[in-house]
Structure formats: structure tokens, C-alpha cells
Amino acid sequence: MLSPIKIGISSCLLGNKVRYDGGHSHDGFLTQTLGLFAEYVPVCPEVECGMPTPREAVRLVGPTENPRLLTQKTGVDKTEQMQSWIKGRLKELAKEDLCGFIFRSKSPSSGLYRIRVYGDDGNVRKNGTGLFAKAFTEAFPRIPVEEAGRLHDPKLRENFIESIFSLQRWRKLINENKSLGGLVGFHTHNKLLILSHNQDIYRKMGRLVAQGKDYDLDVLFDRYEELLLKALKLKTTLNKHINVLHHMMGYFKKNLSGDEKRELLSVIDQYRSGYVPLIVPITLIKHYVMKYDQPWLKVQTYLNPHPFELKLRNYF
Numbered sequence: 001m002l003s004p005i006k007i008g009i010s011s012c013l014l015g016n017k018v019r020y021d022g023g024h025s026h027d028g029f030l031t032q033t034l035g036l037f038a039e040y041v042p043v044c045p046e047v048e049c050g051m052p053t054p055r056e057a058v059r060l061v062g063p064t065e066n067p068r069l070l071t072q073k074t075g076v077d078k079t080e081q082m083q084s085w086i087k088g089r090l091k092e093l094a095k096e097d098l099c100g101f102i103f104r105s106k107s108p109s110s111g112l113y114r115i116r117v118y119g120d121d122g123n124v125r126k127n128g129t130g131l132f133a134k135a136f137t138e139a140f141p142r143i144p145v146e147e148a149g150r151l152h153d154p155k156l157r158e159n160f161i162e163s164i165f166s167l168q169r170w171r172k173l174i175n176e177n178k179s180l181g182g183l184v185g186f187h188t189h190n191k192l193l194i195l196s197h198n199q200d201i202y203r204k205m206g207r208l209v210a211q212g213k214d215y216d217l218d219v220l221f222d223r224y225e226e227l228l229l230k231a232l233k234l235k236t237t238l239n240k241h242i243n244v245l246h247h248m249m250g251y252f253k254k255n256l257s258g259d260e261k262r263e264l265l266s267v268i269d270q271y272r273s274g275y276v277p278l279i280v281p282i283t284l285i286k287h288y289v290m291k292y293d294q295p296w297l298k299v300q301t302y303l304n305p306h307p308f309e310l311k312l313r314n315y316f
Contacts, residue, residue: 195247
């Protein structure tokens with residue numbers, strides 16, 4: 001069992017009344033479902049940098065690459081106040097061992113994508129990033145991040161949560177068994193998970209581990225981590241999952257009866273056609289893993305990448 005996973009989060013998503021209008025943006029999935037497995041580190045850039053609640057709303061103004069943070073009605077420049085706070089807060093967050101960060105959408109301080117930037121020419125461009133969100137991702141490029149609004153998409157939700165739990169397992173390895181043998185074990189357990197994201201990176205990681213004795217241990221782990229997180233950023237697809245399902249089926253070629261083989265192929269085809277979600281063929285394969293005591297598949301993270309209670313593979 002892993003300990004609760006530590007995740008940074010925009011404070012308003014937890015129901016804290018820190019928004020400019022004195023309200024909140026409580027997200028039930030984050031507090032009541034994912035929250036069962038998470039230890040949240042709440043952050044509200046605007047309140048923590050010294051702005052009151054309620055307060056005048058702020059917006060990004062100027063060039064998209066380097067906008068200023070101004071109050072909407074009075075035009076007071078809050079940029080230096082925010083940037084000064086960000087510098088200190090990032091130092092604090094570096095000590096938290098975060099495995100992910102969930103930002104509030106549409107925020108000029110915390111939004112990740114398509115944030116409005118008001119140009120000096122009067123045009124509004126939806127291609128900005130909140131000041132804190134931008135600084136965080138630049139300071140911690142390997143920590144998975146996502147916006148709360150985008151997590152309503154089941155595929156984006158699964159990809160993000162799979163990434164944060166994978167990073168937690170990786171950090172556990174570094175803390176408890178940072179050795180070539182530990183890395184070989186980790187890679188063995190996560191082969192199919194990596195394959196479900198990207199075949200080319202899967203091959204690169206395999207070659208890296210096979211040549212592990214040729215590397216300084218710190219360099220080896222750093223390169224592996226870079227590839228791992230690069231792979232996890234790439235979304236799984238129906239075809240990628242089907243490839244992995246057929247790959248697993250190959251481990252039972254000497255075990256399955258004719259009827260069992262036809263049943264599994266039928267279920268995989270039903271998944272391909274959109275009649276059943278991924279959890280259906282996965283559950284059947286897990287049944288065969290236990291029935292035929294398949295040792296290699298038993299340890300594959302792909303079959304249990306995140307808590308079952310999150311129901312992340314139940315969508316069509």
C-alpha cells in the first residue's frame with residue numbers, strides 16, 4: 001500500500017472561499033473521490049500574495065509571453081507583488097515532494113490553458129497562462145499538471161491520475177531502493193503501462209535499462225525518469241490498449257481453452273467496437289492471470305495502475 005499521494009491544488013477547488021467574489025469552486029470528485037487517496041497542498045496565489053477576499057478581479061494585460069497582472073477596473077499593477085510571492089512559494093513547494101498539481105481553469109494566476117490576455121491594441125487573445133501556473137510548470141517540468149475543468153473529460157482524468165500514481169511509485173523506488181536492481185524491477189513491473197502510452201519510448205527505456213551498468217547511477221535514474229514522464233504525458237488510445245491486450249493474451253497461448261480464447265477475443269473486439277469499456281477485457285484477463293497463475297502478468301502495474309475505487313476505466 002502506498003501512502004496518500006501528495007498533490008498541489010488551487011485552494012478554491014477544495015471549497016475554500018478565496019475567489020475574488022468571496023466564493024469557491026468546490027469540485028466534488030477532487031474532494032470526495034480522489035481526495036480519499038490524496039493529501040492536498042492548497043495554494044491560492046492571489047490571497048497568499050496579499051490580496052483581500054473579496055477583491056477586485058484581476059486580468060492579464062500586454063504581450064502573451066510576458067503579461068502584467070492588473071486589476072480589471074482600476075488598473076492597479078499587481079505583477080511585482082505576485083512575482084515576489086511566487087518566488088518564495090516555489091521554494092516551499094519544492095520541499096513538499098508533490099506528485100502532481102491541479103489548477104483552477106480560467107484563472108489569470110492559476111489557469112494552465114487558453115487564459116485571456118488583453119493586448120495593448122484592445123484585442124483579447126485566449127492563449128495565455130496564469131502567472132503562477134507558468135512559473136510552477138517551468139520550475140517543476142516533470143510534475144504532472146492539469147486543470148480541474150479538463151478533468152471532467154474521463155480520458156484526460158485517467159491519464160493525469162495514472163501519471164501521478166506512477167510518479168509516486170517512482171519516488172518510492174528512489175527513496176527505498178535506488179539501485180540498478182531496483183530499476184530493473186520497476187521497469188519490469190511497468191513495461192505494459194509504458195507500452196500503452198508510447199511504443200518508441202518503451203523501446204528506448206528498455207535499451208537504457210539493459211545498458212544500465214554503463215551509466216553512473218544518478219545519471220541512469222535521471223534519464224529513466226525523463227523518459228518515463230515523457231511517455232506518461234502521451235495519451236493512451238483505443239488502439240494502444242488493444243495492442244497491450246493482445247500482448248497479454250500471448251502469455252496464455254498454452255493455457256486458454258478454445259472457448260476461453262474465443263471469449264477473450266470476443267470481449268476485446270467488443271471493446272474495439274465501443275460496446276464495452278476497457279475495464280471489461282481487463283477484468284477477464286485478470287481472472288485468467290489468477291486462474292493460470294501467470295507470474296509476469298501478476299506484477300504488471302498496467303492491470304492495477306490506480307485505485308479501483310476511482311473507476312477510471314469504466315468509460316466508453
